Every structure is written in structure tokens, then in C-alpha cells.
Amino acid sequence: MSLLQWNLTVAQNSKKWALLNGNRIEWKVKQGENHEDHIEMAGLQSAAVVYYGVREGRLLLDKKIVFPMLRTIPNNTHASLTVPFQDTKSLLIKVDGVAVDEYPRRFVLDGKLAVYSTTNSALEVQRTLFPSVDKPVLIERVKLVNTGNKPLRIDLINKYSKFLSDPAKSVYGQYIVQALVIDSLVPNLEPKQSYLFDIVYEGKKISTPVYQYSPSYELQKRADFVKSLADDLILETPNDTINTAFAFAKIRATESIYDTKGGLMHGPGGLSYYAAIWANDQAEYANPFFPFLGNRNGNESAINSFRHFARFMNSDFKPIPSSIVAEGDSYWNGAKDRGDMAMIAYGASRYALALGKKDIAVELWPLIHWCFEYLERQKTSEGVYRSDSDELEGRAPAGKINLSTNSIAYGAFQSAADLAHELGKEDLSLQYRRQAEELRHSIVRYFGADVQGYSTYRYYDGNTILRAWICLPMTMGITERSAGTIDALLSKYLWTNNGILTQSGDKVFWDRATLYAFKGFFMTGATERALPYFKYYSSMRLLGDHVPYPVEAWPEGGQRHLSAESALYCRVITEGLFHIVPTGFRKFSISPSLPKEWKYMRLRRIKAFDRVFDIEVSRKGKQEFLIVKQQDGQLIQKPILSQQAISITLN
Template sequence: MVPTYWKISDINSITLPVNASTQLPYTGQMELSGRKVSSIIDYEIDSLGVLRVNRDVIFPQLRTYPRSNEPEWKKYRAYFRRNYSDAIRPKIILNDTLLVPSQIDSVTISGMLRFYHSPIKDIQIIRTFYPSMDQRFIVEEYQLSNTSDSVKTLKFSNVSLTQKELGHKGNYTHQAFSTALDSIQLAKNETYSFPIYYGATLDEERKSSFNHQQALRTRQSFLDEMYSKLQLETPDPVINTFFYFSKIRAAESIFDSSMGIVHSPGGGNYYAGVWANDQIAHSGPFFPFLGYVQGNLAAYHAYVKFLKHLPKDGSRLPHAFEMDGMLVMDHLDRGAAAMVAYGTSLYLLTSGDERDAEKLWPLITYAIEYCHDMRNKDGVVQATSGKSNLATSSLYFGGLVYASRLAAELGKTVKQKVFQRRAEVLKQDIENYFGAVLDGLETYRQDDGNTQLGHWISLPLAMGIDDRKEGTLRALFERLWTPNGVLVQTSTNIPQKESVILDRATLHALRGAFRVGLVDTAYAKLAAYSKKRLLGERAPYAIEAYPGHMTKQLSTESALYCRIITEGVLGMEPIGFKTTELRPKLPEAWNFLELKDVYISGKPLTITLNRVERTNTIQVQIRIQGRTVLDKNIVNGDPLLLRFF
């Protein structure tokens, strides 16, 4: 039984009630991002229901100078940032008494973070956190309500704090200030609101651009768009709501940079940069389905950045561009070429843009030829260290499959045939080299000499390789599965409860399980995982790892969660720019699924699945702008080809 703290309030919000039945103390975290700011709000509710909040406010574009007594790697995390506790807040005075909002009644999350305080002398205080979507500040908005029958006179003493620092781009000024009136009168049921800003300016920028009302409007507009696009409806309200929340986290983590707007993982460490795994292979292929203009543009900019840095000497590709794209990360061989081959090809097929495909084709061919040249005598890809791992060869296989389809669309028939043949050979080489019996199961070893079950055995499934699906799925869902997700690796030396789990491995495993047809087992695990992340102790998003890395809410993991539905449950598989295969699979527990406003080949459409009563047949309906273009019954899990002209 998954322990829960939160409850679904409505389709787009969850609530943590704080009462006698709540398990206290409770600690929570939520990241909120806009194009020039990100904030990680850590909060704790102690055993008495008293709330404490810490605000870590990060300005991704403002790179600072590293300290002389810090290690060299700190330059890769040198963002201008500040932490603020509850010591920095305005004073609220009623009848010579200082009102301190401490006791808490409930917490609500709906793309914003809202704390409801217990009334103090008939004044209820609600605090709401949200970021500006386009300026360098976050807002903590106070709303005060008079719950009594008498008029209340309140006085305020605003907070104002300024700190300056010289950085790479000029003079930075961090400011925390509130703008309450000196005094107000509140009648019965009347409310008054004012903001506290946590922001930064560069050189001559003025803090007058800090406007909490405009920030609230743009944030709400963003949330409305996330709700309406790629809207999932199933019989499972937890999955519906977690899917919506995942869209928010995936799409909000887009930042201005020297490369143009780019998607970045966040989590306190990764901003205004692009990574071969997170952006190229994981989040980039998701955005075309969402149809979010900024998401698609951010993904495209990431691919172009890698294109502009093709090595002249045939050497390995960089695996990241950090700190506003200024720091090129090419000192390690992390399988970037395989990630680039896979992610770029899949993104281009899914988006259906021939012009972009022609421009990015040299990036794909470079990545593929590099992987081809780096094969060992057994035919699998090896790093410059000489080691070969399952993840890199699996991603390279995916890259060959999608690149061959892309070549066909671009009229490059020779390349199409070459890549198809290489994929066929590589699939067999993966089987021969990595196929193994571990812990009595026919699955894969992660690398040469590894005898422990490990998390990357999920990647062949995610790439559609099903040769060892039974043993691999048993390994993932029986031996490696924990209430928190998939373990990095089994080990006789480490108690399972102390072992590390990775959410992205869990998400790959779930997508792969649906893709290769283990529908009901995959659904049971998906339902448990979704409940744990949405309603458990680390609500409301997917995380990086547990117990390590402070369970950071990396946005990439949220994109991967959404891909479980699009590529897993619905089996969306781009064949060409205007051709997509669906292989929909309804779990036995569901009699319907609807995905509204999903973009396929650049067109928004609605996919509706309905189970034909007491059969393994489902009715598939496709609508474009309200017009039914397909209505067909198929066996659950059978393929269906969509063509757009």
C-alpha cells in the first residue's frame, strides 16, 4: 500500500490537509520556473503544524565568478542565486500585535504553491508562490482576509533588502522587497493582497518591471495552455492529474540563453544549458506531441547547438553545453553521439518539418558514423576507454531505425538502406554481446563483466527490442522494483532499502513495458508510481534519484513520464513526416482513454479509445477540429497507420 499525504482537489490541483490525522512532521519541495528565474521552495511543517519556508532563487543567465577556495567544477554551477528564510518577511500589525503566519491548515499545488494559514485574531493569511514567466523575479503573494464581523485596521512594515555582486555579465543586484500599503482597513469578508518580490537586475535594469499582477496573468495563461494541450482523460484520476502536472514541469523549465530559448533540467544545478541525454534524447522528442511553440523552439535550439559544434577531426561530440552555452563539456565520452543520433532523428520525424530535417541531417550522420567507427570487434559501441555499455548501443540502435526512416523521407535511399542494414546487424550484436542469464533470468548485462541486474536493461525495451522481454520485465518489475521505483543495481552488499533508485530508469521501463505489450503489469506499476509521486511525500513531480541528489525535480523526468502515455500506452511511432503508427493498448482496468489536442505530424487531433464490451477489441476514433477522420475497431494492441496529406 502506497502511503499518501495529498488528496486530489480537482482535476488540476492537489491538497495536503494539516490536521490530527496528517503524518507530521512533513517536508516538501516544489520547483517553479520562468525564462529568467527558477526557484526551489523547500518547506517543513513540524509536529505542531508550524510552517517554515526556504526560498532558493536562481538566475540562470547571470554567471558569477567562482571562489578561489572552491573546487574547479564549481564554475559549472556558478549561477547568481540567494536563499531566503522566513526571517525576510514584512511585519503585519493588528492592535499593537505582530501577526506571524506560522500555523498551517493546508497546502495546495496547482502549478503554483499555496499555503493556507490558520486565522490569527480573525485574520486569515494565504501565501502563494509563483514565478514570473518572462522577468527575473518570483512572487510570494500575501492575501489577508477578515473573517470577523468587525472592521480591522492593519499596519504594515515592508521588507527591503538589496545585495550587489560583480559577475561575468556586469553588475548584478539581488533584491527582496514587499510593497504593502502603510495601513488598511478590512471590512467583514474583505481581502487585501500584496507581493514580496525576490528578484535580480543586471546593470541598468530597473526593478519597476517587477509586476506581480502581470506575472500572475502570464503564469495562469501558461497553466491554461498546459491544461488544454495534450489533455489526458482515463478512468484513473491520479494518472490524469500527474500527467497534467508533468506537462507543467516539463514545459516551464525553458530559459533564455545565448543559444536562444532552451530547455534545461533545473533541479538547482542545470540551467540555461543543454545536455545530450536530457534535452537531445529525452525531452526534445516529447515537445512535438505537446504542440507548445516554446517547447519545440527550445528543442530545436538544442539540436542546432550540437550541429554548430561538430568536431573537425572526427572525434567525439560534446555531451553538454553549460552556463548559458559558454562551457563546452567534451572531456568525457558519455555516449553523446548515440543520444544525438536517436533523439534528433526521433524529434524530426515527430515534428514533421522537412526543412529542419535537411538542416540537422549532418548532425545525425556525424553521430551515426562516429558510433559506427567506435564499434568493438563484437559490433557494439565502445567508449574511448574501451568499455562498452548496453545504454549506448541501445540508443544507437534507436538512432539507426529513426535515421533510416528520415533518410527515406529526404530521398536519401542509399543512406536509408545502409542504416537499415546496420540496425539489423546491431540488434543481433546487442543480443550476442549483452544477452545474459542473470539471477536466473534471460535479460542483459549492462557492460562487460557486470553480473548484477541493473537499471539500463530497460533501454532495449524502450527502443522496441523485445527479444528478451519476459526476463527483462521480470528483472525490472520483480527484482529491481521497489516502492520508490527501479533500483540502479542489485547488490548483495547493499540492503535494498538503502539502494539508489533512478526515476528515469523507472520511466524508461514503464514506457518500454507498454511498448512491447506487457500492458496490465505495466499499468499496475504505473499506477503505483504515479500515486507515490503525486500524492506521496515528495509531491508533485517525478524526481531525479532517491535517496541521493536530494530528490531533485528535474524537468526531463516529467517529459519522460508523458512519453509513457504517448509512446507507450498509445504506441505512437513516427514512420515518416506524414505517417504515424498507433499501437494503442488499453489496460484491462480501463474501458476508455482520450487524448485531446495531441500534435501528430504538426496537426492537432483528438484520439479516443473505447473498449467494445466484454471483448479484447477497442474502438479507435480520430478527430481533427471536431471532424471524425477515422472510426475503426481493432484488436487491443494491434497497429493502426495514420496518414496525413
């Protein structure tokens, strides 16, 4: 059995969830099945990690709720107030004087978490958990149903204790976190009758007035938010699992945006990273995605992140911090320069082109130009750029000159050259294009190496084992050594049933590297080879043991659902399978890779380039065709020639 066949067998055997219509998934609990999982959900004022599952037949439903704008002291990266709520110390439901035990029968995820349980009585309990879109609360909607033929006397006893913060350790005075039970006076339930009440988990300053919450209204707003994401940038392929994984990834990529005093900030989450931005997670990973989706908060958070980074430009060309934290009040640069200027220049250039708004591009240009000036001061005699570390921040060796920083810098030069042309800066456009070409040759010359028998790249001088980030040159359009690199990434040294290892011989994996690799595979036309792996990965992350989003890493963080990884999943599709590369405010190149087993693939309601348009790739006989439908109804139709990019200019 091949490694891939074994992976596919693992995926099939570990598939707990099933697809439902309407971008929903369901886990039907089998007799005697025990399984626990966790999912993160977020709104503008709060986030929650909900731990759910079945333990010895009974419902597990614990929560950790994060209030990013309730800052604690010291006010650093991890200073968001976080309070746990355990179901064993929560709301007690009694039926005819006997405490209820809940036995889950099924779980449903669709931007909310719904749990359907029977009990040790005729009562059935349905719970739906979701964050408020714009208030500092998590809401748990509880529906009680009498399925028997006798009336039931119901008692609700709120056992939650209030949490009061220490004022001396709270930036904005004392905070209170509490669970409010709304409509808890349950009448006797007649046969077949149901009753609805809500638990509102609220965090606020002690001085904030009491708020009258309307859970039904909050539920509808959450549903509207999820629907708005489903209705834009719609992926249609013959593979329902990939379509649905893409729809879920749009939710996680977009919900983790916080309305801080420093403006909207897209944060990774994971009980650690809120009200803050990073040069990799935000500038490099998430921001270039948001113009394609067109979500207003996503685009505003992207622009705001670049404005924050721009605050730290300086005439001495000291590096911009890796992360700006605490709502913009502080920063983190503990790993020194991780290649952050390359990340920012790349992300800002790609973002400005894809957004298609000249005024924003003009605003971002000084930041982009400054980052390149900084990079030139790090250039070595070998024609490559040094940095103190990389985005792994010392978790794995990176030497003094690493492949990540240089690959991203190459992508930055390419996009900045296109952006400079759009802004009428022809001299700089030619200069950046020349520097990109010089850097490309330098990367191949300096990093190109045979590693563990593969003609690929060394990650740094002295590196003798395969590394996950050898995928990066492919994702930036550097195709030299791609055949050996693909072989290496899918070899026994790096590929596992959890994706690609950080380095050969290790057990650590980070989804961001796996997702970049998938994008690179598709960009270089290795679609037939990569698709089975991508189908496996999508099925595992959406329908396996830990769902429904891509994760950060393991063992670090216990596979947290960090937000930017979901943006990277979406970019596997937009920039990988469809191979869309922004080249102007209304212009892009596209070189799609339609898998042989598919007759079509579509992206509908793309909102990039300040337009709304559809892309369809289809096959008739042996010929593939590209159709771009513009918002005025005009069609652009082109035959697709293998590995030849098509330039599209929108009206």
C-alpha cells in the first residue's frame, strides 16, 4: 500500500462527520461512541473556544470565552481576559425534581454549533451556541421538548458564579463576566410542547450599564453574517467536500476580526492572539485574500493593519515589529526581523492590486517602498537577503539567510513592480522587475541543493535535511527545481497523514506550510498528482476527528483553529487551482489547472479588482475553456493552453 493509499484509508476510517445541504456538516453519535473536539467562534467583541463531545455517553460542553478589549496587566500579546465556563458547574435542569443527564445524538456545524440530546427522562434538549456579531457575548440557545405523553415539571437552577477581575490587574478598571439566564421561568411542559430560553455569557467593565439582550436578534445577525460569506466568492466543483471546506474556511478567515480602539484588527485567535496583528498571519496570509471575498470588515482590517505597520517606519531603517499588540498600544519583536519587511511588502502589494482602489494603493505605497529600502540594507554579496529568523521564530533552525524571507521578497518585488506601473512609477517598476529577476537567479544559485536525495532547496547554509518551506519558491512563481521539490514534499520524509512535517525526522506539523505546498503544486501544474492529497486533507479537516477548519500546528497549541490558515485554504483555490495573480487594478493573469476528473470548476461573485465577476473553467472534449462573466454581463471567452497564463482586463 502506498503512502497516499494509506492516508486515504485513514481519512475514510476517521471520518466522523457527514455533509448536509446548505454548507452544514453533521456528526451522528454511534452507540457507545466517545469523542471530544473543540471549535473556535468569534465576533467583533468576543471569541469562544467550545469544547464539545461525548464522554461516557454524556454531553461534554465546556467553554472558554475571550474578551479581547478587556485588557489585563501586563498588557501584552496574551492580555485578553479569558474566562472558562464548565458545564458541570453551570445550569442545572431538573425534570420532576430529578437532575437531567443529556445523551447527545447528533451535532451540527454551520457557523453555529447545535447539539441534539435525549435525556434520562422524556425531555429532549437542543442547544445552539454562537457568538454575537458585535457584542461581547456568547449565546447558548436552549430548547426543551417534552416527547412523552405526560406533563413535565421543569426547574432551572443557575449555578454559574460571577467572575470579577482584580482591578489592579485590569487596564480599564474591574471587569465582570457572568452567565445570564433569560426567560428561565419554564412552565410545566405539556406533551409535545417545547420551551425556549437562552444563556448569555457576557463580559464587560463593571461600570458598563446593564444591556437588554435579544438572543433571537443576535442569532439572526449571526446567520446573516454567515450567509453573506456564503453568497460571495462561491466555489463550485464536482467535489462537495472541497466546496464545503472552502465555504467553512471563509467563515473562520473572516469572523476573527476585533473592533479595537486601534480600529479593526484581524487576529489569529487560539485563546492567545487577539486585538493584535502579525506580519505573517495578517499582512502575508490573510490580507491578500480579502479583496476576493469583498467582506467590508475584512478589507478594512487589512488596510488598518498596514496603517499600523506604517507607524513604525523610521529613517534609521530599524525593522518594523513583527507584531503590533494590545489594540495598537504595544508591539512584539522577540524574534527580531523574521523577514517581516518582505512579508509586509508582499502582502501590501498583492492587496493593493487585488483591491483595485488607487487611493488605497497610493496610501500604502510609502510603506511598500520603505520595506524594499530596508531589504536592500540586508542584501548580501551572494545577492540574497539576511534576516534574524523566520515565521517559526526559532522553533526550527533558519540560519542567517533563509529561503522563506528570500522567496517572499521575490514575490513582493514582482507585485510591487506591477503596482508601481499602475501608479505611474515606471522607473521603480523597471527597477523592481530587474531586482526580482536578479533575486530569482540568486535564490536558485544560493539555495539550490540536493537534500536527502532530492533536487530541491536547502533552507539555509548548512541545512542537510528536508524542510517544509522548500515549497515557497513555487508559490511565488519560481519554477526551477519544482519537480524535485514536489517529490520531496510528498516523500516519506515530509508527508504524513497530517500533512507536511516542519522538517524531516520531526513530528511537528504546521498547516500553513501544507497549504502553501498545495498552492505551489497547483500553480506549477502538478494537479493530477496533488489533487488526491488535497482531497484527503480537505476531508480530514472538514469531516474527521478535529473539524471543520484548517489548524495551526501540533503539538504546539493542540491544533488551534487559527484564522489565517483558513484564508490560506481559500487561497489554495483562488491562487492555486485557478492560479489568479493580480497584475493591475482591473487586471490579472490566470492559468487554471482543471483536474482531469472534473468537467468544470467555477468561482462566482468574485469581488476583487473593485468589480464583481464570475470565472468558469470547463472542458469540451480535450479542449479546456475559460469564461469570465463581468458584472455588466459581458463575457470574455478564451481557450486554455497548457501552462500558458491568460491576461484578463475587466471593464
